[in-house]
Amino acid sequence: MRALIVRSFGGPEVLELADLPLPVPGPGQVRVRVTAAAVNPVDLQTRSGALAAAGLLPALPVTGLGWDVSGTVDALGPGVTGFRRGQPVLGLSDRLTLPLKAQAEQVVLDADAVAPLPDGLDPVAAAGLPLGALTAAQALDLAALRPGATLLVTGAAGAVGGFAVQLAVRAGLRVVAAAGDGDGALVRELGAEVFVPRSAELAAAVREAVPGGVDGAVDAASLGPLALDAVRGGGSLVAVLGGGPPPLRGTRVARVWIRADGPRLAALAAAGLTPRVAGTLPLDAAAEAHRRLASGGLRGRLLLLP
CATH class of the missing domain: 3.90.180.10 (Medium-chain alcohol dehydrogenases, catalytic domain)
Structure with missing residues (x-):
């Protein structure tokens, strides 16, 4: 073999x-x-x-x-x-x-x-x-946002980010997607409400769309402090790679450590994700x-x- x-x-x-x-x-x-x-x-x-x-x-x-x-x-x-x-x-x-x-x-x-x-x-x-969808799902668990909250997803056109956008929208969150300049149509198709191109100043663009900053972020692109600056004081950020930035302004910073989960994977596979x-x-x-x-x-x- x-x-x-x-x-x-x-x-x-x-x-x-x-x-x-x-x-x-x-x-x-x-x-x-x-x-x-x-x-x-x-x-x-x-x-x-x-x-x-x-x-x-x-x-x-x-x-x-x-x-x-x-x-x-x-x-x-x-x-x-x-x-x-x-x-x-x-x-x-x-x-x-x-x-x-x-x-x-x-x-x-x-x-x-x-x-x-x-x-x-x-x-x-x-x-x-499996890896991308489970990472996204477990990151959203850590973000712990309620329906109607706003979520920034960086790297939203990537594997983890794309699944995070889809799952967040299905959970009733309003998604701001940051991705490459040519990825606007893709992330909107996945369900994002707002698209921020990579060439834009991230925090300024996010805060223009969501005054005061988003409630949370899934940082699939490992932007660290740049992503945290788009989050309101007291919000949350989940790092997909690395330990994440310091929890400035009373934010809650967590890191997702992926684990296998067959029953959760079964539900994700049956959910019509792309x-x-x-x-x-x-x-x-x-x-x-x-x-x-x-x-x-x-x-x-x-x-x-x-």
Whole structure:
């Protein structure tokens, strides 16, 4: 069985497509034959050593890559009753230190990290949903805003930001979306009420649209103090990457630490969210996927097909 791994940190050239033993599911686990696996910024940070430098990932002999996956169940561990062999599913591998993760021909996941694939959701595109949608949903939980409140989403045209816009609108929030200058039509289609282009001065533009500042922000673009300056005193900001800015003006600053959640993922997958695909590549073209993601400008996720 082939799987993407790294044995040392560095550029895309350290990615290795290795032949590994077929994984065996343990108690409470399922094995999934992979249809598609997404490439996310966390994969680049794993491969480059950035996570290790931040103290989140020790240097290991072998480190697996890949968080999001779609596929079909092909083996059940002892005690698993909620799934059947041959069932289409999607799931999330949220542990950093595993030697085998989702960018592989087959992967073992805890059953509570897996969700049934709903009818009508494309099985390839579905691989772009778990990490982004769960991160957005859990960030909105931390923002703790009531219906009618105003929310700034930075990076609103990206994977996490796009899902945050959709979920916030469905929760009854009024969304101000900050994104690239050419992304106005996209974020409005996702439901944003106000669009702020990247070329504008963020806080000034937001406060012009929402006098006094928004009630909260999901900072998917990691703008930190610039995003916080658009939030009213006593409001909230949730950082998607990094620790976030200091909680000036009595604001509440939190960081979302993504965790797998099969039941929540099932609800998100059935909610009609729009996973966007920037392109598909074979598993052995992972280095090209890393280079394309690092270059920026993608709208949606690159998916690897075993």
